[in-house]
Amino acid sequence: MWYIIFAVLTIIALYGLWKLFVKAGRQGWEAIVPFYREYVMAELTGRAKWTVILLLVPIVNIFVFYGLYLDLIKAFGKRRFWENAAAILVPFIVLPLWANDPLVKYLGKPNTEEFKKKYFYKKSMAREWADAIVFATVAASLIRGFLIEAYMIPTGSMEHTLLVGDFLFVSKLNYGPRIPMTPIAFPFAHHTMPITGGKAYSELIQIPYKRLPGFQEIKRNDVVVFNYPMEADAPFNRPVDKRENYIKRCVGMPGDKVSMSNAVLFVNGKPGFVPPEGQLGYLVTADQTGLDIRVMNDKRLETYETNQPNVYQVFMTKEEAAMMKGWANVKQVVPNIQKPGIDDGATFPNVAALKWNFDNFGPITIPSKGWTIQLDSITLPLYERAITVYEGNTLEKKADGTYINGAKANSYTFKMNYYWMMGDNRHNSLDSRGWGFVPEDHIVGKALFTWLSFDELGSGLSKIRWNRIFKGIE
The missing domain is CATH 3.30.70 (Alpha-Beta Plaits)
Incomplete structure (x- = not known):
């Protein structure tokens, strides 16, 4: 449904752009041809035509496109703050309106001195500040959402690989930036409003999960930032991209079999990664x-x-x-290793009969996209949450079998890849051993390096851990 709505609104916006191109003395079809359209915009606005090449550069292309686009509407005399905002937020409304308004005419190239002297007016200080704040907010939001974001380590679950007080840069580009799923939100707030508290987002619009192409796939043992899956439940009931950010090591990939024996990790029957500075x-x-x-x-x-x-x-x-x-x-x-065969009541999937604990569990197979399982008393406890909470199905157990979305089913095929995340501080980490699989739509980005680190026990300059500045994360 959302794809259909998006397609209809895009067609309406392109219709308005088509007619504006005609008003400017160009062919209407030029407005719907990617790259060539931006080349024509550069001509109509007096921008250097070589800037169109920058459209090939990820993230930079967003700034280039909107720069050309806002210059184009200035060429039609639309330079007020609300007009700029409307052109970005609701182009499917304002572009057709302006295109069909006989009073709206193409005035010339806004980046020429002649145009500026004739049509531009001196902005008030309030307008200058408003423009600067809006641009900074939009630019920072785009960088945080699609390029790179800073995080701080609040707990010791990754000690000593990462320390409490480490400030990290996390790349959204490595695995591909995730399109905002809850786009209506207060700038720079994750899920809670600063000072006042309460939700910092609105669920009025929810966009299906989609990820732009990245530089790489997630690799086993990468240190990954992701949304905490358990906040899908009460009392939070948060949408995927507004769940708390966690950072752990991805020790299990889709299709892997993971287990623990006497606190030793095994992946596909072989000893898993042992963090050099793990605890x-x-x-x-x-x-x-x-x-x-x-x-x-x-x-x-x-x-x-x-x-x-x-x-x-x-x-x-x-x-x-x-x-x-x-x-x-x-x-x-x-x-301090727990004995095998003793249920600790806290290990996924919290089934006492399995007698699993954080140091001894499994093996358990991590779901992969397209993998089909038989639905029975063995698989259901392990995969019911993924089927219902993460993949959005209803599941009922009746006397004559299992029903998914109201239809009787003997098997289920997964729609997403899943991952197994664990902290390097193996005995002091809330991780997949407690809540299970992390779906691919929860992945935020890859931890790159610490850019600053503060030791809360230090004082003055000794509070800064100088040896951790710009330290890569392995």
Whole structure:
């Protein structure tokens, strides 16, 4: 339905542009031929014709097109703020109106000195500021939406690969920019209004998932930013692109079989990626002097007391665990690994009979687009959420079988690819082990590098982690 509406509105807008071209002394058909249309716009507006070549450059082409387009409507005397805004937001309304208005005429090339002296007026300071703010907002929104965006790491789920206080640049281009699915939103707010709270978006218009071509496909073990799938549920019920942004490592690709055995990841039956700076939780037994938790945290060793005297949970790397074993007041350091065959009540798909936990589960096959499964008591617990919540079907279990969208079905074919995301801090990460698969329409972008990093325990210039500035993410 949305594609049909979009096609109709596009045809109406092109009809108006056709008639405006005729008013300017050109052939109407020139308005509907991509690239040649922009070449003609450059001629009609006095722009350098070579700028049309920039239409071949992703993202830059958006700025070039709108520059030519807004210059064209200036050539017809439409230079007010509301006219510029209307030409961008509702071209299917204003272009036909202007085209059929006998008072609207082609005045000449707006980028020539003669035209500027004759028709342009000096803008007020308020208008200058309004234009600058609107342009900056539009430009920044396009860059954030289609090119690159900055993120901050708020939790320790990726320690030590990424640290709390790291500021990252995340590329939208690598996997292809996602077309905004909820386009009506407050600028620069993700899902919540600053200061006042409340929703920062409207669901009046919802656009089906579509992604522009990217430079690459997602590769196994990429560090990926994505929308948190569980916010599809109450109390949030947020649309896909307004769900909270998470960052994890993509350890499982569509069609892979993933499992964990004694906290070791296996992918397709082989040991999976082991992050060089990844952490586990260790149980540290100390003598009667115990461990000073404040001192431990000052050493960047996240430490918690347990319900056993002088036994602590410490999240650290293998190297840090080996170092701690040499401390005089430490008796024992062992990985805090759950035993197999014990359900922890928090592991996807939360079926007690499977007896899975974060350290021991699977194998489970990640759905891929076009993959067909038989619907039975084994597959339904694993894939029901993907079928219903992420792919928008209704599923009913009746005495005579399973019904999808009201029709009896013995099998189901997936419409999207899915991924398995895990944190490098394996014992302190909320990830796919807790909520399952990440659909492809939730993928935001690829983490590239840290451009700044602040240590909350530091002070002054020592608060800045200088060795992490412009550090690539592996």
